[in-house]
Amino acid sequence: MPTRVGVSAVSWRTEDMMAGGLSFRNITALAPMVRVGTLPMRLLALDYGADVVYCEELIDIKMAQCQRVVNEVLQTVDFVAPDDRVMFRTCEKEKDRVVFQMGTADPDRALIVARLVEKDVAAIDVNMGCPKEYSTKGGMGAALLSDPDKIEAILRKLVAGVLIPVTCKIRILPSLEETISLVQRIEKTGVSAVAVHGRFKDERPRHPVHCDYIQAVTQAVSIPVIANGGSLDLVKTNADIEEFRKVTGASSVMLARSAMWNASVFSSRGPFPVEEVMEEYLKYAIRYNNHAFNTKYCLCQMLRDKVESPLGKQLQAAQTNAEISEAYGLQEFYRQTQEQLQVRRDALQSSSQPELPVMDGDVTTMAVKFERREYPPHITPKMFLLEWSRKEKLEQPQYETMQRTQDRAFQSTVTVAEKKYRSSLWEKSKKFAEQAAAIVCLRVLGVPEGRIGEEDSGLVCKRKREAKVNGTTEEEGSNKRHITDIEQENLTSTAVANGDRHKPNNPPKQP
Numbered sequence: 001m002p003t004r005v006g007v008s009a010v011s012w013r014t015e016d017m018m019a020g021g022l023s024f025r026n027i028t029a030l031a032p033m034v035r036v037g038t039l040p041m042r043l044l045a046l047d048y049g050a051d052v053v054y055c056e057e058l059i060d061i062k063m064a065q066c067q068r069v070v071n072e073v074l075q076t077v078d079f080v081a082p083d084d085r086v087m088f089r090t091c092e093k094e095k096d097r098v099v100f101q102m103g104t105a106d107p108d109r110a111l112i113v114a115r116l117v118e119k120d121v122a123a124i125d126v127n128m129g130c131p132k133e134y135s136t137k138g139g140m141g142a143a144l145l146s147d148p149d150k151i152e153a154i155l156r157k158l159v160a161g162v163l164i165p166v167t168c169k170i171r172i173l174p175s176l177e178e179t180i181s182l183v184q185r186i187e188k189t190g191v192s193a194v195a196v197h198g199r200f201k202d203e204r205p206r207h208p209v210h211c212d213y214i215q216a217v218t219q220a221v222s223i224p225v226i227a228n229g230g231s232l233d234l235v236k237t238n239a240d241i242e243e244f245r246k247v248t249g250a251s252s253v254m255l256a257r258s259a260m261w262n263a264s265v266f267s268s269r270g271p272f273p274v275e276e277v278m279e280e281y282l283k284y285a286i287r288y289n290n291h292a293f294n295t296k297y298c299l300c301q302m303l304r305d306k307v308e309s310p311l312g313k314q315l316q317a318a319q320t321n322a323e324i325s326e327a328y329g330l331q332e333f334y335r336q337t338q339e340q341l342q343v344r345r346d347a348l349q350s351s352s353q354p355e356l357p358v359m360d361g362d363v364t365t366m367a368v369k370f371e372r373r374e375y376p377p378h379i380t381p382k383m384f385l386l387e388w389s390r391k392e393k394l395e396q397p398q399y400e401t402m403q404r405t406q407d408r409a410f411q412s413t414v415t416v417a418e419k420k421y422r423s424s425l426w427e428k429s430k431k432f433a434e435q436a437a438a439i440v441c442l443r444v445l446g447v448p449e450g451r452i453g454e455e456d457s458g459l460v461c462k463r464k465r466e467a468k469v470n471g472t473t474e475e476e477g478s479n480k481r482h483i484t485d486i487e488q489e490n491l492t493s494t495a496v497a498n499g500d501r502h503k504p505n506n507p508p509k510q511p
Contacts, residue, residue: 022096022122022165024193024224024252027051028241028266031195031228031256032101032127032169035297039076039089040284042098045259047280049238049266052097054254057127057135058088060104063113065407067425068120073344074288077120082409082428089288090120099167101125105139105150107157114162123165124158129197131171142171142201148182155189165192169228169254171201172213179213180220187221195226195254205257208233214248224251231258238268260301278302282328285321286337292321299324357444363413363420364444370427370435374451381438381449388447389416397441399434412437416445 029052030037030045037056045053066079066087079088090098100121104110114124127135128144128151135141144151151168158166168191173179186194196217198209209229218225227250234244235258245253255265264270264277278299285295296315303312314327325334357364370381385397394417401412409426410433421444423436442449 022052022099022192024052024165024167024226027226027252029099029195029226029252029254030054030259030263030266031254032057032099032125033256033260034132035294036260036301038290038294038298039091039094039288040281040290040295041260041263041298042094043091043284044263044277044281045266046094046097048264048270048277049268050259050263052099052122053094054099054101054125055088055090057101057103057130057141059138059140060102060106060109060113063087063102063116064109065409066116068116072348073341076288079117082407082426088117091288095120096122099123099125101127101169103127103130103135103138103140104154105144107150107154110154111157111161114158114166118162118164121164123167123192124162125195126154126158126166126168129169129171129195131201145170145173145182145201148185151182152185152189155186155191159190167191167193167195169195169197169226171197171199172210172217174200176213176216180217183217183221183225187223191223193224193226193251194221195228196250198227198229198248205231211244211247214250218249218251226250226252226254228254228256231256235265238265238270241265260298261304262302274302279328279330282324282330283333286325286330286334289341290321292319292324295321295324355443357440358424360422360424363422364440365422365424366440366443367424368436368439368443369423369425370432370439372432376450376452379450381435381442384448384450385414385416385438385442388442388445392417397438399437401430401433403430414438414441416441 028050030042030050032054034056037054042053042055062081063079066081069078069080071078071089074089074091076089076091078086081087088100098121100114100117100123102110102113102124104113104126110126118124126144127141130136130141132141136143139147139150144154155166155168168186170182170186173182183194183196194217196214198211198214199207200210211227211234214225214227227244227248230240230244230253234247235241235253235255241253241255258265262271262274262277263281264272281298281302282295284290285298296318299315300307300312303309303315306312307316311327315324318324318327322331322334325331355366355368357366359365375381382397389395389397398415399412400415401410403410404426407426409428410430411422411426412430412433413420413422414434414437421437421441423433423440425436427433427436439449448454
């Protein structure tokens with residue numbers, strides 16, 4: 001296969017492979033912005049005419065711990081951390097135009113994350129331009145600019161490992177020669193495009209953008225170059241986008257702050273009044289259950305110098321999306337949306353089938369998680385399983401727990417009456433993993449697990465009778481029993497370290 005001058009065969013093949021996918025030529029894009037590039041802002045930008053939208057930078061080590069969850073109520077795909085935080089939320093509307101940007105300094109971990117999200121996004125981007133400490137202190141962001149070998153290793157790993165386009169976003173280096181050399185080296189990895197923020201690592205938005213650097217880079221490579229950094233002086237209206245493109249000679253333009261202030265900058269019919277834009281943003285935030293503090297932050301950015309206005313003060317005082325909706329006169333929209341979401345929840349609840357156990361070798365498994373809020377204070381499934389075992393005159397339940405090295409998540413197997421039970425889902429802590437295993441055992445056996453709203457199992461009544469016989473008050477007895485049960489649970493639990501399994505009552509060896 002012939003190759004273009006200055007372009008490797010892998011780059012040629014990559015561009016041909018992506019011909020039917022996302023194009024980075026002649027586009028306008030919403031730039032990745034921390035706390036701004038969440039789902040509501042991305043959808044808003046698409047509505048106003050953006051061709052491509054980037055999510056905020058998400059750190060690889062956090063994303064690697066996430067589970068992909070289909071949210072049937074919101075009709076989204078959520079990537080959920082062990083502490084139940086939604087790290088990344090996307091939906092069908094943006095699937096073919098959203099670029100997932102990650103912060104990474106490790107090729108293997110970058111590939112793990114890319115493969116995790118690959119089916120739900122249009123492209124993968126590596127942040128190599130952020131100068132903020134939270135990014136650079138881990139060797140990520142602009143810190144990568146001083147390590148071209150690592151840049152090459154990360155990009156080659158991603159290009160070879162996923163079937164969607166891979167891109168990166170950089171800042172310019174101290175000299176034009178260094179900048180061109182780096183971008184040419186990046187091109188040879190097979191990436192589909194490179195975004196260039198026309199400022200040096202130590203420069204901030206108040207400094208003018210170096211259009212001459214972007215222009216020189218554009219002339220030195222054949223892949224699309226996306227010009228970024230023009231929001232301060234050059235891009236204030238939609239007509240300015242094309243002028244910025246011409247001045248830099250770039251294939252495409254990426255907007256950050258000008259889009260954050262008023263996303264209608266993407267519209268050829270804009271700009272529209274910022275009050276109208278804020279309302280449209282808020283509707284998306286309500287529709288997709290965006291975190292209230294993130295919603296408030298984005299709206300404050302749009303208000304700019306009006307943040308101390310009566311509306312701005314009411315917005316800053318708001319603590320929930322409901323209160324934010326009230327500030328903007330969208331109470332009825334909020335109410336109707338909540339009703340619609342509740343209808344979906346009810347429909348899913350009524351149509352959902354009970355989880356069926358599945359045999360994994362000699363272990364009975366079910367996909368369940370321990371949700372602490374579903375149980376009364378001081379009551380856990382492990383307590384119920386222990387009490388039931390005593391009642392049936394069985395040996396105490398024995399727990400064997402392991403830790404996964406990839407994300408340090410836990411999974412536990414409980415043995416009761418010589419049968420083993422385990423949840424197929426991994427938990428954020430050893431204690432939660434043991435509780436999940438106990439839930440599986442109790443559900444398979446048809447034994448109550450102590451959830452709020454369950455009928456009285458009789459186990460609590462038995463304890464009350466014991467307390468009365470022993471002459472203790474109910475409160476005193478409850479406290480003593482709680483301490484005893486915790487001690488008993490600890491005795492029947494296994495130690496965990498370094499991803500190894502440890503037999504019951506057999507502590508791990510010291511390193």
